[in-house]
Amino acid sequence: MSHDDAALRPEFLPGPPERPAGPAIRRGLARRCPSCGEGALFQGYLTLAPACPACGEDLSHARADDGPAYLSILVTAKVMGTLMLVVYETFLPSPWVLASVFSVGVVAMALFLLPRFKGLIVGVQWAKRMHGF
Template sequence: MTHEDASLRPEFLPGPPERPTGPAVLRGLRRRCPCCGEPGLFDGYLKLQPACTVCGEDLSPARADDGPAYLSILLTAKVMGTLQLFTYEMFQPSPWVMAGTFSVGVIAMALYLLPRFKGMIVGIQWAKRMHGF
């Protein structure tokens, strides 16, 4: 096989330019467009805009599915479970106080993290050109 034949194989053909993953992930965590960083990634709480209103980047190929919910539950359970154990060991409040305060805390934390994790996953997909980006 000659050098010219090897350069025509698909793995050696030039692909699209690299996109920086780090800034795209940070922009997604802040619920901003992974391309330009301007606000307005979502149209509401979790519904993605079809395209960025500033730079026009097509966001319709993004498919976050269950990833944000899984990550929200995972982090919320780890943090709040540890905090609940620490609180019980240190202060020993009544079960009703524990149930009331930690129920509110768990719901608030999960709802806060959910759109941020969805933005992060959209940022990763955009940077890695996944799902048609």
């Protein structure tokens, strides 16, 4: 196979251009359609809408899997763990107060971040034309 023949194989042909990732990520973090930024990305808490209600973009191809959970745990553990150390060293609360307050804070922060990180991952997938977008 010559060099020219290899250039004609499908894996070497140019694909569709990538879309701008920055706006798509910002829209995903806002839980909006990565294409238009108008329609809601989710039908419920984490259930993706099959299509954007505003522009009709097919969202059924998105596959976020465990990525949002990993990111939520990573960010929550870093922020709350550091904050817990600072609070303990500064105010010396009783262990029960510290555990109670930070347990609620950790759950609240993780639940707040989870749909936003899922939107971020869907925005990246849309911009990079992954999974059939």
